[in-house]
Amino acid sequence: MIHAILTIDDIASRNTPAIVDYLNEKGIAALMFAVGQNVERYYDNAIYAIQHGMIVGNHSYSHPAFSKLTFEEARAEIEKNEALLDRLYKDAGEVRRFRPFRFPYGDKGGANKEALQAYFREYGFHKLSDSQIPFGFWKAMGLDRDVDTLWTFDFAEYNIRPNSGFTVDDVWKRVFDREPFSGGALLQDGTSHILLLHAHDETEELVPGYYRQFIDCLLENGVTFDVPTFFEP
Numbered sequence: 742m743i744h745a746i747l748t749i750d751d752i753a754s755r756n757t758p759a760i761v762d763y764l765n766e767k768g769i770a771a772l773m774f775a776v777g778q779n780v781e782r783y784y785d786n787a788i789y790a791i792q793h794g795m796i797v798g799n800h801s802y803s804h805p806a807f808s809k810l811t812f813e814e815a816r817a818e819i820e821k822n823e824a825l826l827d828r829l830y831k832d833a834g835e836v837r838r839f840r841p842f843r844f845p846y847g848d849k850g851g852a853n854k855e856a857l858q859a860y861f862r863e864y865g866f867h868k869l870s871d872s873q874i875p876f877g878f879w880k881a882m883g884l885d886r887d888v889d890t891l892w893t894f895d896f897a898e899y900n901i902r903p904n905s906g907f908t909v910d911d912v913w914k915r916v917f918d919r920e921p922f923s924g925g926a927l928l929q930d931g932t933s934h935i936l937l938l939h940a941h942d943e944t945e946e947l948v949p950g951y952y953r954q955f956i957d958c959l960l961e962n963g964v965t966f967d968v969p970t971f972f973e974p
């Protein structure tokens with residue numbers, strides 16, 4: 742058995758409702774990390790995700806690299822989006838039970854890293870349950886202690902862009918890689934993963950239904966998608 746939590750970054754987008762419909766069809770509840778600016782642009786699509794069983798977490802207001810921000814700027818980025826997500830859940834008519842956070846680019850804030858972790862603890866942010874992750878690097882890097890949500894496998898499909906040289910074949914290589922650099926092979930029996938995918942209309946234009954292709958493949962290869970659960974803050 743291979744277990745996975747699906748996380749989808751950078752919502753909302755034009756293709757968010759189609760992704761949500763597909764996930765509902767497959768019985769998958771994803772944790773979607775929202776960028777405030779994108780939520781403002783596609784507000785109804787973000788509402789749709791909440792009303793159809795997805796958990797929406799905070800991915801900052803404008804998607805900056807946090808190591809380039811002061812602590813106060815970082816906090817403002819987080820809190821501006823928190824206020825927006827509170828309003829979003831209210832408008833969706835759903836209770837906001839969880840407050841997970843993911844840093845853009847996985848950039849944990851450089852010099853402010855520990856101060857930001859302390860901030861997450863003090864303000865009741867939720868840590869995604871990660872006790873099943875078996876990979877040595879997870880503990881070696883202290884990721885088991887951090888409150889923010891990183892990932893163990895990145896489809897990297899956001900690199901598929903005109904002239905980037907990165908194609909859908911490169912995604913398949915990652916999916917089937919038995920010895921990835923991280924040490925966390927995706928299709929290895931007995932593992933448990935946090936998967937990173939993105940809701941990007943640019944990818945949709947180049948590879949229509951890209952999320953469907955990738956997730957269908959995982960389902961065919963024995964991956965079970967778990968409902969995201971969280972540690973109490």
Ligand SMILES: [Zn+2]
Pocket residue numbers: 750751800804845846
């Ligand atoms: Zn992002």
